[in-house]
Amino acid sequence: MAKQRINNSIEDSKSKKKIVKFLKIILIIVFFIFANLYIVLQFMNKGKNFTIYLENGDPQKYNLTLYENKETKRKEKIIKVETPENFSDMSIDWLPENLNEETDGSHNGNNYIAYTFYVENQGQESVNYTTEIKITDVVREIDEALRVIVYRNGQKTVYAKTSKETGLEEPETKAFVDESTIMQTKTTGFGVGSIDKYTIVIFIEGNDPECTDRLIGGEIGIDMYIREELLPEPEEWPEGWNEFLREKAEKEKRRQEEKNRKEGQETSEN
Numbered sequence: 078m079a080k081q082r083i084n085n086s087i088e089d090s091k092s093k094k095k096i097v098k099f100l101k102i103i104l105i106i107v108f109f110i111f112a113n114l115y116i117v118l119q120f121m122n123k124g125k126n127f128t129i130y131l132e133n134g135d136p137q138k139y140n141l142t143l144y145e146n147k148e149t150k151r152k153e154k155i156i157k158v159e160t161p162e163n164f165s166d167m168s169i170d171w172l173p174e175n176l177n178e179e180t181d182g183s184h185n186g187n188n189y190i191a192y193t194f195y196v197e198n199q200g201q202e203s204v205n206y207t208t209e210i211k212i213t214d215v216v217r218e219i220d221e222a223l224r225v226i227v228y229r230n231g232q233k234t235v236y237a238k239t240s241k242e243t244g245l246e247e248p249e250t251k252a253f254v255d256e257s258t259i260m261q262t263k264t265t266g267f268g269v270g271s272i273d274k275y276t277i278v279i280f281i282e283g284n285d286p287e288c289t290d291r292l293i294g295g296e297i298g299i300d301m302y303i304r305e306e307l308l309p310e311p312e313e314w315p316e317g318w319n320e321f322l323r324e325k326a327e328k329e330k331r332r333q334e335e336k337n338r339k340e341g342q343e344t345s346e347n
Contacts, residue, residue: 127190127279129156129301140200141267141305145182147195156194158277164188166283169224169235177228177276189280196273196303203268205306210236210259210277212299219295221287224250225259226278236260241287259299271329277301 131143131154142152167188173179176191184191198204210227212220225236236259237250246252253259264273279299282288 127158127160127192127277127299127301129158129192129194129303130154131303131305133305138200139305140198140202140204140269141206141303142197142199143194143303144197145192145194147181150195150197158190158192159183159185160190161185161188164281166222166281166288168284169226169280169282172226172278172280176226176278177231177233177274189278191276191278193274193276196275198267198269198271200269203266205263205265206267207302207304207306208260208262208264208275209302209304210299211302212257212259212297214296214298216297217292217295218287219281219292219297222281222283222285222292223297224278224280224282224285225299226276227260228274228276228278229262230274234260237282237285238287247282247285268329270333272333 129143131139131141133139133141139154142150143154143156144150144152145156165188171187172189173186176184177193179191179193181193181195184193196206210225221238221241223237227234227236235250236253237247239246239252251260254261267273281292
């Protein structure tokens, strides 16, 4: 009888150890779930902003203007884009299709920034202008997994840092210009009345090999610059340049009028 009690006691002890072991495993799993939630919420912090600047060598003479609403066309020289409090990594495949056609202004989604605005020449002469997106501050190398999509008049370009492993461009992306410059473009002969539509999308690509735990708590600041350049004086222009610019401006004006007409028809039909 005593032997039976001893055996039962041993069995009970083993059973308790198994239960304790099982509970420890459950606690570890719960810990990692909440730890990962914390990681997700700390990938990017609102302490850094995305700001768009319009710059001109002659501050008394602006031909270009920025605005986020194509109906009201409220002129801006500085636009501070609304950004999420925090967001985590995601996949480019999760972004909505035709993101650049959603709406004007901010249309952020789950774990990405999206902003649409316009550049218009409302002056009396054609201009050149440059577009540049810069990284102004970065914490914990979060830019290694950064993606910036630029839609210009519907044309899409995805920018990313080159692979640390191969030194080559990441698949289906265009490499950053340098460590702090994401992209640079120059538009020439931007005629009177011409309009460029931009949609900028910013997110952290979770499928990037560099998107690891070392990015936890990362922050980034990004600015975009639209810099206007006046064209040379008429006597310096090449032969036929005036006629070329005039035709280009008229073509752009007709295109914009046709687009507005179609949009008006769709609105009335709805």
